[in-house]
Amino acid sequence: MRTALVLLFILALAAIPGALLPQRSLNESNVNEYIATNGRIAEIYDQLMLFDVFESPWFAAIYVLLMISLVGCIIPRSIDHWRAFRTPPTRAPKYLHRLPLNTSGVVDKPFDEVQAASRRNLRKWRVNEYDAADDRAGAFSLSAERGFSRELANLIFHIAIVALLITMAAGRMVYYEGQRIVVTNSQAPMAVPVEQSTEFCNTSTSNFDSFRAGPLFDGTGLTPFCFITHNFHADYLPNGQAEMFTSDISYAVGEDILSDPETWEDYQLQVNHPLRVAGDRVYLQGHGFAPQFTVTFPNGEERTQMMQWEPTDPTFFLSSGAIRFDPPAGMYPDLYERRQNQIALQGLFAPTAQWDGENNELLTSAFPEMRDPAVAIDIYRGDAGLDTGRAQSIWELDSSLVHTGQLQRVERVNLEQGESVTLDDGTEITFDGAAEFANFQISRDPFQIWVLVSAVIMLGSLVGSLMIRRRRIWIRLRPADDGKSTHVEMGGLARTDRAGWGAEFDEIARDILELEDPDEVEEDSLVDEDIIHHQSKG
Structure with missing residues (x-):
């Protein structure tokens, strides 16, 4: 230990x-x-x-x-x-008056009646009887013990700890957890809205934006289900603090996925109110904004993109991000020249714009709800790394491309919704607006229920081990010479703490020795004094 x-x-x-x-x-x-x-x-x-x-x-x-x-x-x-459980309670000590709790007296009842009363008081105890030949003092005695389950609760507590460790470790070996961002298209109208998929299917690890799993999970055991996000709504307090996030979804499991989505089950997803489906849990974790830009190239062709940006301010959702555009193939037949004319944007987005600074050009956000969206962006032209085959962050541009001059900044501008800027080569960039996205987490841990069971058992057994008291009591009986009364000796010993044990011992002793409860005697005396007092006044 x-x-x-x-x-x-x-x-x-x-x-x-x-x-x-x-x-x-x-x-x-x-x-x-x-x-x-x-x-x-x-x-x-x-x-x-x-x-x-x-x-x-x-x-x-x-x-x-x-x-x-x-x-x-x-x-x-x-x-x-x-x-110890199979061992009967030990014999009474020879001198019971030396124990911490002890009493003695004579009961005006025959030996058999006192013996029966003693057994009745100890009916919930583990009791062993010793006749005069086996008793240390040469008299009939009763040995009783209670609170033996204290040690049992202690053992269960330690077993539950081991079970908790095992179930947690087993869960981490086979769990999986993935993140998926879904743009809800529920915000302000945009000039040229981009259709975004609001459906997610838990059928392949490639469908997640990020995914991690235990070493024993090979990615083929996903629970097949799909859900469609209909909307996202955030409730805010007047100071901008988020009060609740809500998303209405429809979902189907297994073969029901093939049915008409209109027949799927509806569910209102909220923070701390996940959707539990076939052992998986779908959490609504948070949200953010996805600005939309349209680039009109000098030949008149347009490219429109919407990309989620990372909230850097968790209160008012000032967000940062980047977005990259490849020019139309017909404009630059040469692949190298086309690569040198890619467009990249990087900057800040505010759902409710507030302009600060000396010239009111410093963009901040005054409220997390989208009321007056605006962006402050740097516009780059050059090689944005779109066809290098290397993964890039969706939140920021590759700084090495900027430092080496492969990407060169050509403009820095602030734009409100619907505003445009024209570059030196005639390229026009328009900020169309933004949509709100929701972040969903899909988790599965088949051992989670066993972790909960282990934890509950651990806490329950801990309470038992702290509250149950281990104690012993001995009663020695000797019949009087006249056969009409019985001499009684009693002793008690607490094996652990003595909290409350004295009162319990006194209650048993009063019943066997047929003594009056001192509290009742005190109340009776107070009543008598009160009667005498009233009589004297009368």
Whole structure:
């Protein structure tokens, strides 16, 4: 048990870096930013896997050792508890008056009646009887014990801890969790609205924007279901604080996916009110905005795109992002020349624009709801890296392309909805407006219910181990010489704490010795005094 306590303390210490430092499993971009900001010390942290604490081998080794230690505690203690449970209560000590709780007296009843009364008071106890030949004082005695389930609750508590560790570890081996951003097309009208898919199907890992799973999940065991997002609505307090996010969806499971979407089941998805379907859970995690731009090239051809931007201000949703356009193929037959004339935009979006600064050109957001959208963007021309085959962030342009001059800034401009800017070569860029997107998380952990069961059992057994008291009581009876009365000796001993044990012992002693309750005697005396007082006044 000492080893288990030491390992538990070490486990708590090992979890501290996971709480203080950003973790890759939660937000890899925060980890990369921390490493870039803190230099060498952050690199040392990374080598020690302090950014992957709960996935690190050394953290796993600690809780595996803890589990082994707990099992090493549980097995011998369970054997000892079983042996103790089968052992009858021990014989009464010879001198009961030396125990912390003791009393004695003579009852004006025959031995058999007092013996029956003693058994009746101990009917909920584990009792063993000893005749005069076996008793240490040479008289008939009763030995009783109660609270034996305290140790049982203690053992169940430790077993539940092991079960909790096992079910959590098993869950992390087979779980999966994915993120999907869906543009809801529910905001202000745009000049040329772009049709966005509002349907998601949990049929392939490629359908997710980001996906992670346990080492035993191969990606083929997804629960087949689809849902369609009809809208997204956010309720705000007057100060801009979000009160509730709501999205109305329709969903179907299994073969019902092939049916008419009009027949799918409806559900109102809210924060902390996930959709539970076939063992999976669909959470509404958050939202943001997806600005839409239209680029009209000098030959008259247009390209329109909508792209979600990252909220950098979680209160008023000032968002940052980037968007890239490839010119029409007919404008530049030469592939190299076409690549040098790609258009890239990067900047800020405000759902409710507020202009600050000396010339009122600094864009901020005054409210998180889209009331007066505007953007502040840098416009680049050159190689935006669209056909390099390398993955790029949707939130920002590749800084190396800017630093090497492959992308050159040609304009910096602020645009409100519907406004345009014309570049030096005649290219026109129009800010059409924005739509709101919702972020959905799809999770599955088949062991989650067993984690809950283990936790509930652990808490329940902990309460039992703290509240149940282990105590013993002995009663020794000797018949008087006249045979009409019985001499009674009693003693009590608390095996753990004595809280409340004295009152219980006194109650049993009063019943066997046929003594009056002192509280009732006090009340009777107060009543008598009150009667005398009234009579004297009369």
